[in-house]
Amino acid sequence: MKRILFILFVFGVGAKSFSQKIEYELKQNIHYYNDSINQSNQYINNRCVLDIYYPKNEKNFATIVWIHGGGLTGWQKEIPEELKNNGVAIIGINYRLYPKVKAPVYIEDAAAAVAWTFKNIKKYGGDDQLIFVSGHSAGGYLASMIGLDKRWLAVHNIDANTIAGLIPFSGHAITHFTVREERGIAGTQPIIDDLAPLYHVRPDAPPLLLITGDRELEMLGRYEENAYLMRMMKIVGHTKTVLYELEGYGHGMTQPAFPLLLNEVKRISNEKNN
Numbered sequence: 001m002k003r004i005l006f007i008l009f010v011f012g013v014g015a016k017s018f019s020q021k022i023e024y025e026l027k028q029n030i031h032y033y034n035d036s037i038n039q040s041n042q043y044i045n046n047r048c049v050l051d052i053y054y055p056k057n058e059k060n061f062a063t064i065v066w067i068h069g070g071g072l073t074g075w076q077k078e079i080p081e082e083l084k085n086n087g088v089a090i091i092g093i094n095y096r097l098y099p100k101v102k103a104p105v106y107i108e109d110a111a112a113a114v115a116w117t118f119k120n121i122k123k124y125g126g127d128d129q130l131i132f133v134s135g136h137s138a139g140g141y142l143a144s145m146i147g148l149d150k151r152w153l154a155v156h157n158i159d160a161n162t163i164a165g166l167i168p169f170s171g172h173a174i175t176h177f178t179v180r181e182e183r184g185i186a187g188t189q190p191i192i193d194d195l196a197p198l199y200h201v202r203p204d205a206p207p208l209l210l211i212t213g214d215r216e217l218e219m220l221g222r223y224e225e226n227a228y229l230m231r232m233m234k235i236v237g238h239t240k241t242v243l244y245e246l247e248g249y250g251h252g253m254t255q256p257a258f259p260l261l262l263n264e265v266k267r268i269s270n271e272k273n274n
Contacts, residue, residue: 022087023056026079032093032116047096050113052124053079054089060127062164062269063089064261065114067135067142072106072178073098082258088265089126091117095142103179103195107152110142114163115156130272132165132265136254137219138178140171144197144229148205163206165268167261170212170251173198173225190221198229203237209264210243211257217250 029049031038038045055061064083068075077092084090095109114133121128133143146152147166153159175196177187185191192198210230215223226243233241244260246253 022058022085024053024085025056026051026053030116032113043096043100047094048109048112049077050091050093050116051077051079052089052091053084054124054126055087057125058087059125060130061088061125062130062132062265063091063117063121063126064265065091065093065117065131065133065135065143067093067095067110067113067133067139069135069137069139070097072138072141072176080254080258082255083262086262088262089121089124098178098182102182103176104152106138107142107145107149107195108155111146111152112156114146115153115158118156118158118162129162130164130265130269131162132167132261132268133163134167134169134261135171136169137171137251138176140168141176141197142171143168144171144173144208145195145200147208148197148200148202149194150200161204161206164272165207165209165264166205167209167211167264169254169257169261170218170222171197171226172222173229174221188220190225198225198232201229201232201236201238203239205233205238207240207264207268208233208238208242209260210241211253211260212243212245213249213251213253214247215245217248218253219251222251 028051032050033048077094079090079092093113095106118128135143147163150160175191179195210226212223212226230241230243246256
C-alpha cells in the first residue's frame with residue numbers, strides 16, 4: 001500500500017500533458033443494448049445509454065469507461081471534467097438502479113456498456129486494446145466485478161483479460177451494501193459471496209490499481225476491504241495490483257485520484273506502444 005500526500009502537486013501538471021491542441025467531440029445517449037432489448041422495456045430504453053467524449057481525427061487513443069457512483073440507487077452518467085482534454089476518450093455510462101431492479105442487473109448493464117466499447121471504439125478512432133474501466137464508489141464496485149468475474153463480459157464474447165486496466169475509486173471489495181440490503185442484511189454485516197470482487201481474485205486479471213481515501217476518513221471499512229483485496233490478489237499470484245491511500249481525503253476522493261488514473265492510463269499505454 002502506498003500512502004499519497006499532496007497528490008495534486010505531484011501529479012497534476014504531468015497528467016495534463018497528453019495534448020493541448022486536440023479537438024474533442026461529445027456524443028450523448030447512445031444505447032448500448034441492441035434494438036430488440038431496448039424496445040422490450042421502457043426503463044432499459046431510457047436508462048441504458050452512454051455518452052462518449054473523444055479526440056476527433058485522432059487514431060489509436062486509449063479509452064476510459066467511467067461508471068458513476070451513487071450506492072446503486074441513484075446518480076447519472078458523467079464525463080468528469082478532470083479527465084477531459086487529455087488525449088483519451090471518456091465514456092460515461094448509465095445503468096439501471098435499485099429498487100427498480102436488483103442484483104445482478106447493475107453488473108449486467110455495466111458489462112454491456114463495456115462490451116459496447118470493445119465493439120465500437122475503433123469506429124471513433126480508439127484502440128480496443130487500450131480500454132480502461134474505472135468509477136467511484138458503486139462505480140468502482142462495478143468496475144471490479146466485471147473485470148475480476150469473467151462471466152459478465154463472457155456473455156458478450158469478450159474476455160475480461162483484454163481490459164487494459166482496472167482502476168476502481170473507493171469501491172466495495174466485499175458484497176455491495178445495496179445488494180445486502182436487498183437480502184435484508186445490515187450494512188454493518190460484511191459478506192463475501194459471488195457478488196463480491198474479493199470472491200474472484202485470480203492471478204491472470206488485468207492490472208489493478210485500487211485507490212481509496214484515508215482509512216480514518218473513508219466510509220466504514222472501505223480502505224480495509226481494498227487492502228484485503230490487494231493482499232489476496234498478491235497471494236494468488238497477481239503481480240500488478242497496487243493500492244493507493246489518499247491521506248487527508250474521505251470517501252469523496254475523486255479529485256486527487258483522477259491524476260493517478262490518467263497516470264496509469266499513460267503508463268500502460270506507453271508499455272503497449274514501446
